[in-house]
Amino acid sequence: MSTTAPPAEFAGGGEQAWIEVIQKMDEVYNDLLQYEVALEEKNAALEESHQFIESVLASMSDILIVCDRNGGIEEVNPSLCHFAGKSMEELAHTPVFDLFADEVERARARDLFARYAREGVHDCEFFLRAGDGSTVPVSMNCTPRVSQTGKLMGVVVTGRPVGELRKAYHALRQAHDDLKRTQSQLLHAEKMVSLGRLVAGVAHELNNPISFVLGNVLSLQRYAGRLGSYIDAVHAGELASLPELRRELRIDRILADMPHLIDGMIEGAERTRDIVDALKRFSAVDRAAPEEVDVNEVVERAVRWVSQSAAGKFAVDIDLPPGLRCRGSSGQLQQVAMNLVQNACDATAGQADAQLLVTGQVADGKLELRFLDNGPGIPEANLAQLFEPFFTTKPVGQGTGLGLSISYGIAERHGGHLRAANRPEGGAEFTLTLPVESC
Ligand SMILES: Nc1ncnc2c1ncn2[C@@H]1O[C@H](COP(=O)(O)OP(=O)(O)O)[C@@H](O)[C@H]1O
Ligand SMILES: [Mg+2]
Structure with a gap:
C-alpha cells in the first residue's frame, strides 16, 4: 500500500496519530498478505489430498457408499x-x-444396519440389484461414521x-473332486491289476489251510463210522465182546487223536479267515480310520503272494526284527510292499539266481524297510522318472506304471518316504x- 502526505488539518499535533494509523494499516496489510499465502498453501494441500482420496476411491474394486443417518446416499465410489x-x-x-435386490433383502438390511449401526456389520452377505437387473451376492461391511463430538453421522x-469368486470356487472344487475321484479309481485299478497277477499266489495260500481242514474232516468221517459201530454194540448189550471191539476199532486212538484233528481244523479255518480278511482289506477302497499295522505280517504276506x-x-x-508296528492303513501298506516285491520279481525274472532281501531297522525315530534285489538295477536316466504316474518299461499288459507313484503317495500320507x-x-x-511316532 502506498502512503500519502497527511491532510493539512492533521499537520502539527495530529500528525503523529496519522503516522500510527498508517503504520497499523501497513501491518494489517502485511498480515493479510501472509494469510493469503498460507491459505493458498493449505488450499493446494487440500486439493492434493482430495485428489489422492478420489484416486484411491476410483481404484478400489470393492464398492463404497457413504450414507447419512437416515440411509441417504452422500457419496459413492x-x-x-x-x-x-x-x-x-x-x-x-x-x-x-x-x-x-428385493423387499426381503431391504428389510434384512434395514434391520441389521439399525441394530448394528454403532458396532458395525462385518462380512454379511446381501443380494444387491446390479445395473443389468441381475441380483448379485455381495459380502458387505458397515462401519459407523461419528462426528468429533461422538455423534452418529451415518455409516x-x-x-x-x-458371485464370480463363488463361481470360480465351485468350479475349482468340482475339478478337485473329479481329480480325487479319478485318483482313487486309479489307485483301485492298480490294486486290481496286482491282485489279478497274484491270483496264483493267493490261491496257493488259501489252498494250504483248506486242504488240511479237508484232510482232517475225512479222518473225522472215518472215526465217526468206527465210533458209531462201537456205540451200536454198547446199545445192543454185547458187553462181553466190548473190550475186544474197542481194541479192534482202535477207539482209544480215536479219542486221543480227535482233539488234535479239531485243533488243526480250527487253525486252518482261522488261517483261511485271516487270508480272506487281508484280501478284503487290500481290495477295499480305503477310507478306514488309521489302525495298528503289523508290518512283519504285511511284508511276509506280500512276499508269499508274489513269490x-x-x-x-x-x-x-x-530279515526283519520282530514286532514292527505302524499306524495307518494295512491295505495301503500291503499295496506298497507287494508292488516293491513284484517289481523286484519282474526285474530279476529269467535270472537263475533271482534274489530279494528285505531288511528292516528302527533308528532315529524312523522305521526303515529296504528291498534289495540282484536285478539289472535302474538306468540312471530313469531314476528321476520312476515315481511319475504311468512311467513303465514293461510291455503293455504287464505294467501300469502306477505302482511306484501310488506307493510314493501312500508313504507320504503315512508321514514317511519312499x-x-x-x-x-x-x-x-x-x-x-515310516515315522515311529505313527508307528
Ligand atoms: N527293482 C527294480 N529294478 C529295476 N527297475 C525297477 C524296479 N522297480 C521298478 N523299476 C522300474 O520302475 C518302473 C515303474 O514301476 P511301477 O511304478 O511299479 O510300474 P510298473 O511296475 O507297472 O511298471 C518299472 O517299469 C521299472 O522300469
Ligand atoms: Mg510295479
Whole structure:
C-alpha cells in the first residue's frame, strides 16, 4: 500500500496519530498478505489430498457408499456407480436400501444396519440389484461414521461382489473332486491289476489251510463210522465182546487223536479267515480310520503272494526284527510292499539266481524297510522318472506304471518316504521309511 502526505488539518499535533494509523494499516496489510499465502498453501494441500482420496476411491474394486443417518446416499465410489449402472448424481440422496435386490433383502438390511449401526456389520452377505437387473451376492461391511463430538453421522458401507469368486470356487472344487475321484479309481485299478497277477499266489495260500481242514474232516468221517459201530454194540448189550471191539476199532486212538484233528481244523479255518480278511482289506477302497499295522505280517504276506505266483525261481530272504508296528492303513501298506516285491520279481525274472532281501531297522525315530534285489538295477536316466504316474518299461499288459507313484503317495500320507537307488554291487534298492511316532 502506498502512503500519502497527511491532510493539512492533521499537520502539527495530529500528525503523529496519522503516522500510527498508517503504520497499523501497513501491518494489517502485511498480515493479510501472509494469510493469503498460507491459505493458498493449505488450499493446494487440500486439493492434493482430495485428489489422492478420489484416486484411491476410483481404484478400489470393492464398492463404497457413504450414507447419512437416515440411509441417504452422500457419496459413492466409481465401482458402485459401475455396479449399479448409475451416475453419482443419480444416486445422490437416494436411499441406500434401494440398491438391495428385493423387499426381503431391504428389510434384512434395514434391520441389521439399525441394530448394528454403532458396532458395525462385518462380512454379511446381501443380494444387491446390479445395473443389468441381475441380483448379485455381495459380502458387505458397515462401519459407523461419528462426528468429533461422538455423534452418529451415518455409516460407511463397503462390499465385495462374491458371485464370480463363488463361481470360480465351485468350479475349482468340482475339478478337485473329479481329480480325487479319478485318483482313487486309479489307485483301485492298480490294486486290481496286482491282485489279478497274484491270483496264483493267493490261491496257493488259501489252498494250504483248506486242504488240511479237508484232510482232517475225512479222518473225522472215518472215526465217526468206527465210533458209531462201537456205540451200536454198547446199545445192543454185547458187553462181553466190548473190550475186544474197542481194541479192534482202535477207539482209544480215536479219542486221543480227535482233539488234535479239531485243533488243526480250527487253525486252518482261522488261517483261511485271516487270508480272506487281508484280501478284503487290500481290495477295499480305503477310507478306514488309521489302525495298528503289523508290518512283519504285511511284508511276509506280500512276499508269499508274489513269490508263489512267480513264474520262475525267486528266492526271498526276510530279515526283519520282530514286532514292527505302524499306524495307518494295512491295505495301503500291503499295496506298497507287494508292488516293491513284484517289481523286484519282474526285474530279476529269467535270472537263475533271482534274489530279494528285505531288511528292516528302527533308528532315529524312523522305521526303515529296504528291498534289495540282484536285478539289472535302474538306468540312471530313469531314476528321476520312476515315481511319475504311468512311467513303465514293461510291455503293455504287464505294467501300469502306477505302482511306484501310488506307493510314493501312500508313504507320504503315512508321514514317511519312499526312495530308489542302485546298489554299488548291482541291483536296485528301494527304501520305505515310516515315522515311529505313527508307528
Ligand atoms: N527293482 C527294480 N529294478 C529295476 N527297475 C525297477 C524296479 N522297480 C521298478 N523299476 C522300474 O520302475 C518302473 C515303474 O514301476 P511301477 O511304478 O511299479 O510300474 P510298473 O511296475 O507297472 O511298471 C518299472 O517299469 C521299472 O522300469
Ligand atoms: Mg510295479
